[in-house]
Amino acid sequence: MTQQSQAQQSQALPVNSADIDAAARVLAAFAVRTPLLSSPALDERVGTRVFLKPEMLQRTGSFKFRGAFNRMSSIPESARGGGVVAFSSGNHAQGVAAAARILNMPATIVMPADAPLSKRERTKAYGAEVVLYDRDREDREAIARDIADKRGATLVRPYDDPLVIAGQGTVGREICEDMAALGVAPDIVVAPASGGGLVAGVATAVKARYPQAVLMSAEPEAFDDHARSLRAGKREPHASKGRTICDALMASIPGELTFAINSRLLSQGITASDAEVGIAVGFAFRELKLVVEPGGAVGLAALLAGHIEAAGKTVVIVLSGGNVDADLYARLIN
């Protein structure tokens, strides 16, 4: 495909690189401009050149602030008094809560009762009201919509919203800027996927600048709905009723908007087992000196486990967050 025809195709997608440029302008004064890191120890371990995008260094400890703030900045003044409501296992919760505080809006977050304690506490610390639900028996979307109706609040979706995807896309835009400054082109770019908003945004930004780059979603083995859906060419849920230590990556099926993008721009979905994720969290502690939460480490886990054919390639791994309870972290690094 030529660059031109690719650009034309991209215009038909729900988000394009101009949307991401606009999000970058909205976020400039509020989001952290995270660096692009490299590690001699990692390069030696995997035998190729790797760059890391450390989104645990982002405001709230994950990339989620980007999408939430970009979306919420678009809420008209007249509607801000009603506040916002969101459902989230924790990172979107913090992103929305932090954005709401900056924008001076009340925020209510519907969180699963088994979300990590640190994520619940941090969400409250940003001033949000937290409403807990039972992950196995209650419908979080219904609870959130009910609150939105009663309070006149705006529902801030975690991924299936063009402004959220565009906000997450600034991660990819920054990767491209920093790679260009280094004079290096990425061959493979990997980002974790739950609903798929991050990887959709990253893919949109990266493919606009590096059309030859191969984009991959990374998921826990037991929550492999992107891998399945990309193989099938249509949205499919994961088969598992299992759990994973990757609490941030437990969506059951790709988003509609995100999959419209990902099905066109991603080459494949890769997975890593919880054991492999644990090894990656420990590697990041010992060798990278970065605190990565399990869900944030799934791409690194797949790379370290040899699930990515990386030999001779320049690989970029998005480490999407670092919000992990201290007791789980202590177990994973020991």
Next chain:
Amino acid sequence: MTQQSQAQQSQALPVNSADIDAAARVLAAFAVRTPLLSSPALDERVGTRVFLKPEMLQRTGSFKFRGAFNRMSSIPESARGGGVVAFSSGNHAQGVAAAARILNMPATIVMPADAPLSKRERTKAYGAEVVLYDRDREDREAIARDIADKRGATLVRPYDDPLVIAGQGTVGREICEDMAALGVAPDIVVAPASGGGLVAGVATAVKARYPQAVLMSAEPEAFDDHARSLRAGKREPHASKGRTICDALMASIPGELTFAINSRLLSQGITASDAEVGIAVGFAFRELKLVVEPGGAVGLAALLAGHIEAAGKTVVIVLSGGNVDADLYARLIN
């Protein structure tokens, strides 16, 4: 003092900014160019603008690689066969071992038997031979000199060497480059001190570009020889026979060369208790998502504890390393 007279004075010191420029050229292809980070959570916590220089992201997990590689690159080809010998509690050990591997030289490291296990193991992993000694009863310098004599090895001092100080000074040079790019001038710059090589190099680089900046060494309360010596105007040992969790900062007296620099360029020495250091390590885990070892966190600890008059100032804190055993780390973050 005018800038010119300060520059003239600096020329009399053992290391000047041209030496640091030269070190930067030597290190360019081998050291990691660490970023300058900021954290909204930290700025909010201390109520001012803070930048962090995260040297745990450096090759070997601390700044020490810089000085070791710069020094060892100067060893003539004819002397490289004899290898190098060094004494170190762990971070200089790894820096020397990693530099020796790159330069294809044998390395022997004299380490205290109570050095953190991870530091001993990582030093061996770089291919160095490790010789343990009893910190309380044996003279590590004598052991190292004996090895140097027997093997024809070059002794690589941990701090009292102009090329080592110049290598550590590249930390300050990078801080200046990144601050200049942001259009921000540092008011206060803090770096941990054991023998004082890092803070001497950083002070030399920062004062050359920002003569008005206030430079401070940071130490554990029980190992406050820089604070005492700066007050006294001459090298004085700390009074303590105590221990500290800051295993990297247990030198008993400032170096001669380093103090010649530090007594001229530092405004004061600040300290933090082990309890305050533990809080800083936990803060870095929860809020910064950076793995900082106790000795690397002592400047941050002093800032968080309110020991630095930071209100309204732009503060730069050097986080000097992240090599900490998992079991101690688990205790500190819980």
